[in-house]
Amino acid sequence: MVGPAAAGAARAYDHVVVGGGGAGCVVARRLAERGSAVLLLEAGPDDAGREDVADAGSWPAMLGGELDWGVSYAPSPQVAGRRIPLPRGRVLGGSSSTNAMLWYRGHPSDYDGWDLPGWGWADVAPRLELAERVLRVERPRDPHPVATALVDAVVAAGRQGAGGLAELAELTAAAEDDGAGGVRSRRWSTSRAYLRELPPLEQLPGSGSLTVVTGSPALRVEVEGGRATGVVHLLDGQPVTSALVSGGEVVLCAGAVETPRLLLASGVGDPADLARLGVPVVSALAGVGRNLQDHPLLEGVTLRLREPRGPVRDNGGGAVWNWRSASPRSDAPDLHCFVTQAACATPAVAQAHELDRSDPHLVGLGVGLMGSRSRGHLVVRDLAPGGAVDLHPGLLADPADRAALLEGLRDVLDLADGPVFSALGAQRLAPLPTLTSDTGDTDLEELMSLACTTFFHACGTAAMGRQDDGTAVLDPELRVRGVDGLRVADASAFPTVPTSNTLAPVVALAERAADLLVPWSVRR
Ligand SMILES: Cc1cc2nc3c(=O)[nH]c(=O)nc-3n(C[C@H](O)[C@H](O)[C@H](O)COP(=O)(O)OP(=O)(O)OC[C@H]3O[C@@H](n4cnc5c(N)ncnc54)[C@H](O)[C@@H]3O)c2cc1C
Structure with missing residues (x-):
């Protein structure tokens, strides 16, 4: 584990995972144990040793507190014109470190209903079972x-x-x-379960490395010639670039609000939004930020x-x-x-x-x-x-x-x-x-x-879909359309919100994302 001050070694990574939350900790750990050199960037602080995170009964006291991004839903007539806070964890483990800890798989029809290759119940169920053992459900x-x-x-x-x-x-x-x-x-957050409680990487033959940097918000993905080459992030308040090796990939796991923001900051989105924000178009995808569900x-x-x-x-x-x-x-x-x-x-x-x-x-x-x-x-x-x-x-x-x-x-x-x-x-x-x-x-x-x-189940803002779905931001293998070496693996990717609390489907999606990025069969 590397804290904010110690990080920044000048090296290139096979994978840069942005956001150490419900999904990001899973993706980063799984890639590292399959031989990748992984950098995991988390905007918030480490959660280790925090009693407010660890004690299962304390989560309501964290709502809107120092570990919360502090965003809110705009008023609407259906909710009597009220502004509704939308808590999001800003800490290692993300919302899995601040959530209410209900684990609910959802129903087979949730996944079968997505009607996307590789995402049916038969694909998802084994990954849920695996996650339940790791997370001690x-x-x-x-x-x-x-x-x-x-x-x-x-x-x-x-x-x-x-x-x-x-x-x-x-x-x-x-x-x-x-x-x-x-x-x-x-609490068993994904940070505790996947970063601290699974056997150390050194004990796993063929494993790679995992560098976790907390207090380091990503600002954008660098894209050259249509391919992601690295991530610009703050280190001690200064922007630095962490580069990918040739053929490496960036995986955005910053959650349903910050992932679409990062896509837009990287030139991926509706051209009208990009023009308003003053960002040159890298890939014109009108679906970025649409399809918000809760x-x-x-x-x-x-x-x-x-x-x-x-x-x-x-x-x-x-x-x-x-x-x-x-x-x-x-x-x-x-x-x-x-x-x-x-x-x-x-x-x-x-x-x-x-x-x-x-x-x-x-x-x-x-x-x-x-x-x-x-x-x-x-x-x-x-x-x-x-x-x-x-x-x-x-x-x-x-x-x-x-x-x-x-x-x-x-x-x-x-x-x-x-x-x-x-x-x-x-x-x-x-x-x-x-x-x-x-x-x-x-x-x-x-x-x-x-x-x-x-x-608390915001999702769907960078949704995957079939190749002929013009609103889809991602293909069924979570690749951002129009940019090589860039994927999204978090709640943003859901086409339709499952009929369950969202951590279980997020973790299952993250497990499968790692399988797509580095299949077990090519483990070094
Ligand atoms: C209060 C609360 C209660 C909930 N209760 C439940 C529940 O009981 N059961 C359940 O299943 N689900 C629950 N949820 C929802 C569930 O926790 C989320 O759906 C799930 O954690 C989403 O995973 P994610 O990886 O998409 O995002 P998150 O877990 O939110 O992780 C995103 C991570 O990215 C980081 N990040 C964001 N932007 C950047 C950036 N620019 N650079 C670097 N890092 C960045 C964030 O700090 C965060 O750590 C709850 C959520 C909340 C907030």
Whole structure:
């Protein structure tokens, strides 16, 4: 591991990976263990030794903090004109170091539905299984009572198995000895798992090298004669160029906001955007920054239990319910509910209901639409990493999304008002008990517009597609069209957001990206 001050050796690399996040740590490690000389550039600091990252229950406190890029979604009428923060990890491990740690593979139809060679369920599933071993994915061993209550409530409502499943959640957090005779739940980010816990490269015959530089934001990819030749990045605040060996490749893994920014800074994008930003056209690709997708999440159901809820366990949740609406997007369950060992309320909902978040009796139920159809776009205003960008995700813009999420909200209100939560002495604080599943659409839609927020699953802004797809930025092997030696391997590459939390598909995509870049068979 190399920190910011020590880096900058004048040498060329087989691969420069930009962004040490959910995908980048996986790609960099896999390439290095197959013999490549790899440089991994991360804008943020190292995550090693940080208790806020390691403790599974601490992630909400990191939202908007020093490890966050601090971007937000632009206001829109569907969300009552509110600006919605979009947290993104700016630290080694990226958002896998700051996220909520739910591991959800999605459904076979998510991947088969992309209809791209090499990306079907049969290709992705083995890579998910591999990643689950590396990331020590496990379910809560001693779940919080509210987690158990969600599963029991679904069973009591007769909804278990009927087009859906409630279960203790799989997490990239594992129980570890706390040194005092108990256990504590600790995060397994991709930085921890792939950079620190896998066997050292020196122990692997034929492996190459991995140089990790933190605090070093990339500014652009150098392209000469239609081929990537290196990356310009800041080192101690000064721009330097790290070059590729002949035939080497740059892999952008900077996430769904910063990857399209880097493409534009490198001359890849819509010519109108490039002209506005003053960048000469290298490859005219109108799809860069289009196709922005995220799942809408409702943070609007908060209950007050008779007893205090007790210390936080696991990731502060612990159970999920996935089920199908009347008109799902695909064969997959499109609705999702999770519990929170705290209030579940946007600032607007909390204010409207005068919630006291410090009340130790509060728990919540989040409702998400995983089978969302709405799509939006982003507009880069400033090419500097983390600079101004207008993000228009189009949350709830599609009427079918509003109808499905309304159905999900009604189902969850029924659970909240049912016998299992009643047995815990639950009083509904938000929405007020006068709002029930029988309430008319207008009032529930008003709640929905105040409660809608990001599920943190931004993706799709440099999407792959078939050769004849004019909007595709990448070919099915993740190559940027029109530039040799440049690929994208992160959440930007998804053509359609899977019906799951996005880390699992990101890691599977990263594992496959490494296989495309350096197949096992050519390992040196
Ligand atoms: C608060 C939160 C909660 C979430 N909860 C869950 C969850 O429970 N389960 C789940 O599956 N998913 C969850 N997600 C989403 C999931 O973590 C992301 O989809 C996934 O990490 C995306 O991977 P990525 O590699 O595309 O981007 P990231 O993981 O965000 O990584 C991008 C990396 O690139 C770096 N970078 C950016 N620009 C530059 C540059 N110019 N130069 C160098 N480095 C750069 C960033 O600092 C970052 O480290 C959550 C996300 C957040 C933020």
